[in-house]
Amino acid sequence: MTSSEKILHADIVIHDAMVLTMDKERRFIKRGSVAIVGDEIADVGDADWIAARYRARRTIDGQNKILMPGLINVHTHAPMTIYRGVADDIPLKEWLYDHIFPLEAKFSSNPENLKAGMRLAIAEMLLSGTTMFKDMYYFTDQLGAVVAETGMRAMLSEALFDNATPSNGGGEKTLQYIDAAIRNWKDHPLVQQAVAAHATYTVSPEFIVKAKDLARRHDTMFSVHLSENQWEVDTIREMYGATPVKHLERLHVLDRQTLAIHCVMLSDEDVDILAETSTGVAHSPQCNMKLANGAAPVPELLRRGVHVGVGTDGVASNNDLDMFDEIRTMSLLHKLSSNSTTVVSAKEAVEMATIIGAKAIGYDDKIGSLEKGKKADLILINVDKPHSKPLYNVYSSLVYSLRSSDVDTVIVNGDVLVEQRQLLKMDLSGVYEDIERIAHDISAFL
Ligand SMILES: [Zn+2]
Known part of the structure; x- marks a missing residue:
């Protein structure tokens, strides 16, 4: 000097x-x-x-x-911490329709339960080095205040279904809720609201297109669970005569502001479509393994330049929000499933949990690397x-x-x-007290 x-x-x-x-x-x-x-x-x-x-x-x-x-968890359902360990080692459809959906109908319809679950999730994420998460769940407008009070960074997306959800009437009603939430949180330094459709088998083409239009109007992300397993691919083929990815391409909703969650079952053409449209991908290896859905073709997606971020998914299917655990599993899984020691290298795994994850959710101008002018999110x-x-x-x-x-x-x-x-900013004993009370009620329901 x-x-x-x-x-x-x-x-x-x-x-x-x-x-x-x-x-x-x-x-x-x-x-x-x-x-x-x-x-x-x-x-x-x-x-x-x-x-x-x-x-x-x-x-x-x-x-x-x-x-x-700080690590970026690109896909989770944070308030579902209240369901950690309630239904494990069960086939996927039975797990979802006989356990998770009935529990959610009863307990996720009370925003106070979800606030407690969100606080527990944020405590867990912060202590394990995550500084930003992208969430899909219910009552996101109300839950934004919980995120803001903890000092965590998040992009929250109310889950759209055609039918009613635990938080609102579904379809148009949910779209109105999302529209209001986005406006309410516009320009907040930590919390952003975005648009999510649950999946192609729970949301009709009409509402998928309307949801993406809403995201475009607000210049924000649109996300959707996509090609998670063979059952989904077979179902969508029967309903629309195309793979889930091709179905969304035909609806013109794939672009760099869309995040496709899972992408386990992809045809060669599906990979081409994701690469050509610059669609981001959220990869949740532990959830894919636990629900026996398979190994996503991550090495091929990376080779094609697709931005693949890492998400833990909700703890009902993981059962934690630990990104260190997730990237180690990811790197090992793809080596085993590809029979190759060179795929998903340690360097690629760290990139996916930081800068590439930020690109996948359109946040790389703000976070994902330590550079002058970026937000100070670090561990x-x-x-x-x-x-x-x-x-x-x-x-x-x-x-x-x-x-x-x-x-x-x-x-x-x-x-x-x-x-x-x-x-420093959270009272863990208070968080535990709320969670134990909710867990007591849930146990009585099981
Ligand atoms: Zn999910």
Whole structure:
């Protein structure tokens, strides 16, 4: 620094960490620092250079820690934490129609239950290094306030069905609800509302097109569960004479602002369509495995340049919201199913949980990498433990040996939300009390 350069102010400097930027060059700075001003990253660079350039109101010691972008969970149903473990090891259709839908009709129709489930989910996600999640569930307009109070970042989508849902009348009524929710949360710094149709077998072509039109009018994402299993493919073929992907292409709803969730059963033509339309994909390997749906052709989608993000899906089919767990499973699953050690490398897995995930949901201008001008969503991971030593390759460590319980500090939008593994803004005992009360009622219903 020359004497003519003046000292700059920063609210927070994270000093002397191993900084994995996930920027275009995928820079890894062995002794690096990040300066935060307000809700944004002001600078990323060599630790001595940042120390000479910035005077920080607060300095966080990054020694023996990896500093990286917060993980992005591109698909979940967060309030479903209230159903964790209620129905496991059951065939898919029976699981959905005999267990999940009846439970939801009774307990998801009370927004207070979902608020409690949402708080539990956010606590779990923050403590495991997730800083942003894309959700599809009910009462999203009301649940936005819960997300905002915790300081977490989320894109919430009310689930559209043709028929009534636990939260509203379905069809036009749900579209009106979504339209109002989007307007109510427009320009909020943490919460955005978007549009979701549940699936091609629960939403008619008329309402899929109307939902996508609504998303286009608001310039926001449209998401839909798509090609999750063979039963769905057979059903849609019978109903519309096409694969689920081809069916949506014919409806002209696939583009870079559409997120197709699952995409397990894809024909070669389906892969072509997703690549050519720049449709994003949400991949949930643990859910796909647990429900015995199969292995999505992720290596092929990545080869074709499709933006594939990672989502845990809801905990009724996972049963946690742990992204570390998810990316390790993902990388191992595809090696096994492809009989190839080179597919879904550790580096690709980290990319999918950060910058590629951000691209899949149209958020890469704001998050997904540590770069000047992006939102300050970052995590510090403690590598001063037996299972993390030695550290030769940061991607290998993150995917194959580190754990979510190694996450030490979590910052969202410039706010420190977790420090030394403690939630600073949430009262966990209050969250547990609410959850136990709801679980008591649900147990009596089972
Ligand atoms: Zn889902």
